[in-house]
Amino acid sequence: MFGFKDIPQFFLAFFVVLPVISFLHEAGHVFFAWLMGGKNIKVTVGTGKVLFRLGMLEVRKYYFWYGLCSFDNLKRNHRFSKILVFSGGVLFNAASAITVMHLVTEGWVEAGMMTYQFTYFSMYYIFFALLPMPYPDGSYSDGKFILDLLRNRPIAESTFRITWEEEKGQWQVLDHDKTILEAFQEEEDALARAHQLAQSNRPSRLFHTKNGEEVEVFNYPKVPL
Incomplete structure (x- = not known):
């Protein structure tokens, strides 16, 4: 049962763990965009006013909410490359969650609230990223784009x-x-x-x-x- 003593852990999850998971998700997109020859790659973590920029990373005021990556001019601009780019986020989330679970299982990392929150919210991120649905602003989830690409449905350009x-x-x-x-x-x-x-x-x-x-x-x- 959720009690008062759990409140600090609640803030830890939303202000520390979730931003890390969001960053890993965007890193997955960036990795495959780079692999496919993308240029001008930029990662945005959070929303609102820009706090600072460091290389390709841009951190905004509400760093714990939202994230995206942008890139231009894919050299390998075909269906399979786009599937990899849109899948990159969940692949990195899944790989990092499995790594943490393996470290806990082998006893190299002690099981605790941080490891639980990391694996739990990683699964949360994976589920909603893969759920093929449109968002209120008119954009699509990664899963929606992946499904359309797998079905060979042309994306209007x-x-x-x-x-x-x-x-x-x-x-x-x-x-x-x-x-x-x-x-x-x-x-x-x-x-x-x-x-x-x-x-x-x-x-x-x-x-x-x-x-x-x-x-x-x-x-x-x-x-x-």
């Missing part, structure tokens, strides 16, 4: 292009319907704007069309939670 319009003498930024969004005199300006649009409409791909040849220059995958 926004496509943006930059192309040179010879008659008008301008670089044009186009959407997936090849509708002109904006036009620029300089190629660098058009490319910068196209990057901005693609990044804010994940998942997306950016193509450069020149002399009739279309080449993908960047992709912005969906952000795993």
